[in-house]
Amino acid sequence: MALASNTADTAASAVRTDVQNQVTQSVTALDQMKEILINHGPDIIYAVVIFIIGLYIAKGLKNIAVRMMTHANYDHTVITFVSQLVYYAMMAIVLLSALNKAGIPTDSFLAAFGAFGLAVGLALQNNLSNFASGLLIxxxxxxxxxxxxxxxxxxxxxxxxxxxxxAIITKDNRTVFIPNSVITSTKVTNSSYQQDRYIEFLFDIGYQNDHHHAIAVLQDIFRSDPRILNNDTLEIGIKEFADSSVRIVAYPQVHGDDYLPVFYDTMSRVKDRFDSEGIDIPFPQRVVYVQAPAPATEEKETEKKDPAN
Incomplete structure (x- = not known):
């Protein structure tokens, strides 16, 4: 009986010890959690705030990118890809900032992202240059x-x-693809940037023609075209005296959509009027003078006598 009693007491004591250890561990864990909340609670709250605010900023930047590319007539696939890229890149920055504010070391994350970014940058150097140039455009x-x-x-x-x-569609309906980095590093002429345009006309007349009469004919042609906007202030006159012609220049102003129609119509009408008015349109000429050869001189003796003779 005594042996059974001792065994029961030992088991009860072990149970009590186990319960006490569990209670002690729980209290210790609660104390540690309390200490963490007291010491790091504000940082955790700040990290959550940073994450929430960053989330809204990332969504806003994504929407801005979508609007810009939609306005610039980007392909839907490109819009989706770029907007997602902007969103996730911003979220990566936000996440690292929130973790750092919460006291979690981010050095290893930054090193990994840096190595990954360097590898991608070296592999896609030209493509990244074109992509950045596209954003600048x-x-x-x-x-x-x-x-x-x-x-x-x-x-x-x-x-x-x-x-x-x-992508550029040429006059003969070909599609030419020019890298964006080339566009941002070379001269670009935009003929549609301004609403109105000036057409530079250059007309050649012969030196024997009256240039006053030719200018009057040209002014009459321009005044009869209602698409020309600056008839009252039209700039027209002799530009230069070329080798075989007198060159008359004129700068009529037209709406951008009327540029080519006015150009073609005017060239045709000028040819008709010049023909009817007897005004020559000279082609390049060159006068060649041929000089007669000088009189032949007396023939000189070319053979020498043999010294032996």
Whole structure:
């Protein structure tokens, strides 16, 4: 009986010890949690606030990117890709900032992101340059879809600004893709940027023609065209005396959409009027003078006598 009693007391004591250890551990854990909340509670709250505010900022930047690219006539696939890229890049920055504010070390994360970014940058160096140039085109808007431009001897209408290049439709209906980095580093001529345009006409007449009469004929042609906007202040006169002609220049002003129709119509009407008025349109000429050869001189003796003779 005594042995059974001792065994029961030992088991009860072990149970009490186990319960006390569990209670002690629980109290210790609660004390540690309380200490963490007291010491790091404000930082955790700040981290949550940073995350929430950053989330709204990331969504706002994503919406701005979508609006800009939609306005610039980007392809839907490109809009989705770029907007998601902007969103997740911003969220990565927000997450690292929140973790750092909460007291969690982020050095390893930054090192990993840095190595990843360096590898991607080296692999896609040219593409990233084109992508950044595309963003600059979107921001500064040197042209938009539908504008008529000239870039590196390529002239045509802008079809669309893509992620890495810009598509141009030429006059003969070819589509030319020019890298965006080339566009931002070369001269771009936008013929649709201004609402009105000046047409530079250059007409050659013969030296034997009366230039006053030719200018009067040209002014009459321009005044009869209602599409010309500056008839009262039209700039016209002799530009230079060329090798075989007198060159008359004129600068009529027209709406952008009337540029080519006015140009073609005017050239045709000038040819008809010049023919009817007897005004010559000379072709390049060159006068060649041929000089007669000098009289032949007496023939000199060329053979020498043999010294032996």
């Amino acid at each position: 979107l921001i500064f808007k040197p042209f938009k879809a539908g504008d008529w431009v000239s870039i590196n001897d390529v002239s045509g209408s802008i079809k669309g600004i893509q992620m890495l290049n810009t």
